[in-house]
Amino acid sequence: MNAGTHRVLAFVALVAIVTTITVALDGLVLHPLVIAISSVAAALVVEGVILVVTTSGKKRPAGVTLVVVGAIAWIWILIDGDAFGFLVAIIIGTAVSTSLTLWALHPRPYRPPRRETATPAKPFILMNPRSGGGKVQKFGLDTKARDLGAEVSYLEPGTDPEATLRRAVKEGADLLGAAGGDGTQALVAQVAVEHDIPIVCIPAGTRNHFALDLGLDRNDPSLALDALGDDGEEIRTDLGRIADRPFVNNVSLGAYGEIVARPEYRDAKFTTVMTVLPDVTDPSARSGLLIESEDQPPIEDPQLVQVANNPYAAADEAAPPGTRPRLDTGLLGVDVVAYTNATELRGLVAEGLRGTTIRSKAYRSWTGGKVRVSSSDGVVRAGVDGEAVEFPSPVDISIRPGALRVRVPKDRPGPKTGWPRLNRRIVMHLWSIMIGARDTAP
Numbered sequence: 001m002n003a004g005t006h007r008v009l010a011f012v013a014l015v016a017i018v019t020t021i022t023v024a025l026d027g028l029v030l031h032p033l034v035i036a037i038s039s040v041a042a043a044l045v046v047e048g049v050i051l052v053v054t055t056s057g058k059k060r061p062a063g064v065t066l067v068v069v070g071a072i073a074w075i076w077i078l079i080d081g082d083a084f085g086f087l088v089a090i091i092i093g094t095a096v097s098t099s100l101t102l103w104a105l106h107p108r109p110y111r112p113p114r115r116e117t118a119t120p121a122k123p124f125i126l127m128n129p130r131s132g133g134g135k136v137q138k139f140g141l142d143t144k145a146r147d148l149g150a151e152v153s154y155l156e157p158g159t160d161p162e163a164t165l166r167r168a169v170k171e172g173a174d175l176l177g178a179a180g181g182d183g184t185q186a187l188v189a190q191v192a193v194e195h196d197i198p199i200v201c202i203p204a205g206t207r208n209h210f211a212l213d214l215g216l217d218r219n220d221p222s223l224a225l226d227a228l229g230d231d232g233e234e235i236r237t238d239l240g241r242i243a244d245r246p247f248v249n250n251v252s253l254g255a256y257g258e259i260v261a262r263p264e265y266r267d268a269k270f271t272t273v274m275t276v277l278p279d280v281t282d283p284s285a286r287s288g289l290l291i292e293s294e295d296q297p298p299i300e301d302p303q304l305v306q307v308a309n310n311p312y313a314a315a316d317e318a319a320p321p322g323t324r325p326r327l328d329t330g331l332l333g334v335d336v337v338a339y340t341n342a343t344e345l346r347g348l349v350a351e352g353l354r355g356t357t358i359r360s361k362a363y364r365s366w367t368g369g370k371v372r373v374s375s376s377d378g379v380v381r382a383g384v385d386g387e388a389v390e391f392p393s394p395v396d397i398s399i400r401p402g403a404l405r406v407r408v409p410k411d412r413p414g415p416k417t418g419w420p421r422l423n424r425r426i427v428m429h430l431w432s433i434m435i436g437a438r439d440t441a442p
Helices: 003-030 032-054 059-080 084-105 141-147 161-170 182-195 209-214 221-228 255-261 269-280 342-354 426-434
Strands: 123-127 151-154 175-180 199-203 232-242 245-247 250-254 289-293 296-300 304-309 332-337 363-368 370-375 379-384 387-392 395-409
Touching: 003 084, 032 059, 123 141, 123 161, 123 199, 141 151, 141 175, 141 221, 151 161, 161 175, 161 182, 175 182, 182 199, 182 209, 182 245, 182 395, 199 209, 199 221, 221 232, 221 395, 232 250, 232 304, 289 332, 296 363, 332 370, 332 395, 370 379
Parallel strands: 123 151, 123 175, 175 199, 199 395
Antiparallel strands: 232 245, 232 395, 250 304, 250 379, 289 296, 289 370, 304 332, 332 363, 370 395, 379 387
């Protein structure tokens, strides 16, 4: 959606809002008694629903009675008071103005600056035939890659992927790629950064969070191979690093780090999480971790720690939870959960379920360029892009801004965006868009 369309939608949305408010005020003047009685009736319905849902025994039938009486009274007074048309107008006006406002404020996905580079002459693609339940064969990734001039090597048991990639570079490969999960993508990224050549990310794994935030189509990984030809373009992203190991998504410590370290996790993820989580999240248990970062007070014994290659979307951002709107901010996104009792934990979970900005003192979030993690037992256990890894304590987590060259298709879906949150400043946002002061609401 271009800026001109946003401006037109903003203008129409403002007109719809003003019209709806005018109709509502007119109804209050012409039907004050009807409005008052119908409001009481509506309140009875709400109270009745609350009783039905939250109580049992004799109070529940009373709640049902309130719902029935309130609904009958509400409908009768609106019809008999000749205000039914007014109600319909309000409902339609609210629905129309809300829909138009959402469309007007819907943000355009961020597109990183592209670089004009030559089409790779000798691409090399490492493919894991077992990854993602056999996506390599299902989508014919090897055949399409060869048709586009790439050399394909299969990641079989016993294969040393790093040695294979380095040998390919030595033999003249000018682009490296991987059809696999995020752990394999990070390995390819490491070798590519060392030799200053681009990579291509083919989302043939299970979840492929890196591909999601690159804006690739995860439903059809073969489309990512379009980047090998003239339909590709190059962008730069940041690359995270823990000790000497790169990561494209995140590093998780504490409870999650303990969970992925279990040998049974890979084959039975849900069962392992449910079995281990009560122990590793016990408020009285001590993780033995110490989190230190510039301009932040140290945090002792956190239950959960996540350090991401670029921050994840906040609750008030118009982006889906668990996604990163950008991969080129040059900053780590740090989220730490450290609660001392069950009450703090319940409050934290409740805020998370509501999808609102978390204000609990048990949660801290910030961005920065470096984090140091120490462990009282001398070993830092972490999940690095979903892989269990142990590091000697202390270990530094940092980010290399713009280090990774990524070749992507020009025609790709782009990063996902969510619907904006409507608030009391909505008219100001719409007016700013309409006069061209901003493209979309913040």
